[in-house]
Every structure is written in structure tokens, then in C-alpha cells.
Amino acid sequence: MSPIGVGAIAFVCVFGGALVGMYLRSRLPDHHLAQESRDAIKLATAIIGTLSALALGLLIASAKRTFDDASADRRTSAARIVLLDRVLAQYGQETAELRAKLKAIVQVRLKAEQDDAGGDHPFSEGLEIEAAQERLRNLMPQSESQRALQQRALQLSGDLAEARWVRAESEVGGFPTPFLAVLIMWFTLLFASFGLLAPGNGTVVATLFICALSVSAAMVLIIDMDHPHLGFIRVSDVPFRWAIERIGQP
Template sequence: MDGPTTGVAVFACLFSSAVAGLIAHARLPAKLLTRRATTAIRRSVWIVAMMAALMLALLTVQLKTHFDSASRDVRNFSSQIVALDRTLRQLGPEADPARSLLFRYSARIMKDVWPQTHPKLGPADTHATKLFGELERAIGDLESPDARMRDLEVAAMAQLHEIARARWNLGDRDATQLSPWLVSFLVLWLMLTFGSLSLSAPRSPLVMGALFLCALALSSEVFLTVEFADPYVGLIIVSSEPVQNALFALSE
């Protein structure tokens, strides 16, 4: 689902429901909208309103937590890249080919996760899996007679496997967790709330303005909920700056 489109559609649905309620209030016979009937309608609609508010709050908290977790995964991935580069630097000039592959692999991952970015890529850097395999072989081919260097080589291979796990965590965040059916039912409940409330409200500029602002506030909340559902797609996304900083550190 697209956040801006969903937000605009929700606003249109809510405000249309409010306007429909005001029109119905003006056209219904006065004997139908008695005080007892109005009280019963308001009490009933409060149940629906509480359900919608609870659902919207739970969705917002859950998806914001999901979004923050994705942001932490990006920072973790970036820090592990820098840590592996530091280990390879300690191995000396023999590890320069591996460092070059690490840069190319990281740049490819950045392009895959954030297609709108423009990292430095070579003509052959089209598949991250292939680059990872070459990087793994390059680190595995490092054989030093020095015991300290061998320990660094083992540490570098362990760090590379940690990077692979961190990369898969980034991939797991790609799928949108927000069901369109859930949003549809939530909007339906909100439409019932707006329509029922405006049914017993007088037609005046003040009432219209209040309903307009309420519809705008709720539609913006739905917009944020949809945007948080996918951390890497939309107007609100997880920043690629940590990976950019890591690439800058690797290029020094």
C-alpha cells in the first residue's frame, strides 16, 4: 500500500461520511432524532470508536517498533562492515583484494536495499551473492605462517558470517506487514463513527471545520501507519546514512 494515496483515500472516506451524516440530519424528520435516539446512537458509536482507537494505537506501536528494529539492523550491519575492514587492514597488503571485494559487496547491498541511492559500483557488481562468495574465498585464501595473523584470519571469517546474518535481517524487513483488510475494516469503523456523530450534529461552519480537522488528523495517522509498515519503501524510510558512512570508512 502507498502511504500518501492511502492517507488521501482515508481522509476522503471519513469526511464524506461526516458530510453524509450532516445531510441526513437535515433531511430526517425531527420525530426520528429524539433525545433518547440521539443518546443511544452516541453510546453505540462510542463502542465502535473505542475499537477503532485501540486498533489504530496497537498498529502504530507495533509498526513503529518494527521500523525502529529495522533501523538498528542497518546500524548493526554498517558497524560489522567497518569492523571487518579494520581486521583486514591488520592483515596487511595481502588482504587488499578482500577489502576491495568488501567495498563492492557493501555497495551492492546498499543499492539493493535503497535503489534510489547511487553507490560506486563496477560493471560486474550485479549480484550480491556472487560478490559475497568471492569475498569469502578471498578471506579463506589468506594463509599466514604467523600465529597472530592466523587468529586475525579466523576472526575475519567469523565477522564475515556475522555480516551475512545481518544482511538477511535486512532482507526480512522488506515484506510489508500491514494487511489491506485490516486497514479496510479500520477505515470502516472510523466511517461509522464519523457518520453517526455528525448525524446528531447541527450543520454549521464550526461543526464542519471540527469534522474536517478530525478527519485530517486520523488520515495522517493512517498514513504514518502505512509508511512504518515497510522500512525501505515510501516517503518515510530507514536512512541509508550508516551504510554510506561505512563505505566512506572503507574507501579511506
């Protein structure tokens, strides 16, 4: 499910829980909301609030690590692309077509990300790099120097192909659905207790609405950050733009 879909479900559940709590407040007998009952409810919801905060912190840490890893991988891939181009340039004029193909692969990838159509692109891009590897293997080195450059180019292209398949695999994953469901349930119970204990006036309703919207928006941003190549929050494309400017230079 998309981050916005998860956020919408979270908002409906959390704010709905607050409204249910306010409804129960008006229906329960007075002794159910006596001071002793309020203290017990506050203690129980304090445990749920602590667990929710810890779980949300784990989500933030996991998403931040995924985003940082993707940023580092992008910088490393851009550096490998430029280095591969330099190795091909040192090999000789036989690799001119391969250098042009390398630049085209990077340009297509950038365009796909800008058009927000990069869902299946890592798969096709990985195949294109493997096709370039086949051309590298078909080169006929005329000296030991060219043979060493060919081996170095194959190593770099292999690293790039591996990075593409790893990226495609990582975009399939995400936070486990049961974990998100339990977290939403905890927030729902927490807001239900707020509605149960708070007076049912417009200020309270508006405050609970804004808080529920904020919690849902936070979950959307965290889940979106866990997919750094898709959605709103993406890794920067500056490294690849830098690589394009340098590919093909003599």
C-alpha cells in the same frame, strides 16, 4: 499498496462517511434524532472510538518497534563492517582488494537509498557479500594468526549477509490488510455519527474535513514508518557514512 494509497482510501471513506451522515440527518424523521436516539448513538460510537484508539495505538507501537529495530540493526551493521575491515587489514596486503570491495558495497547501498531505488537492493547486496565470503574462503593463511583472522572475517561477513536477507524479508511484510480495512471502517462509522448528529453548516463540514485528513495522514505516517528503509521516514544513513570514512584506513 503504498502508504499514500491507503491514506487516500482512508480519507475518501472517512470523510465520505461524514457526508453520508449529514445527508441522512436531513432525510430522517425528527423522532429518529430525538434525545434518546442521540444518547444511544453516542454510546455506540463511544465503543467504536475506544476500539479505534486502541487499534491505532497498536499500529503506532508496532511501527515504532520496527523502526527502532531497523535503526539498531543499521548501527550494528556499520560497526561490523568497520570491524571486518580492521580484521582484513590485520590479515595483510592480500585482502586489499576485498577491503576496496567492501567499501564499494556500502557506497552503492547509500547511493541506492538516496536515489529511492532500494527496493531490490538488499537482494543484490546480499549476493555481493556472499561473493566476498567466497574470496575469503579462498585465502591461504600462512600462520595460525592469519587462520584465526580468516575465521573471524568469515563470521563477520556471515552476520552481515544474514542481516541483509532479514532486511529484504522484513520489507516484504507490513500491516495485514484486513486489520487496516477494519480500522478504516471503524473511523468511517465514527465520522458518520459525527455527521449525523452535527448541524450541516460550513464550519462543521470544514472541521470534519480537516479531522478526516488528519486521521488519514496519521495512517500514512504510521504505515510508512513500518517500512524504515523505504518511503518518507527512513532510518538515518549516518552510521554507514561513518563506516565509509573508516574503511580502508591503515
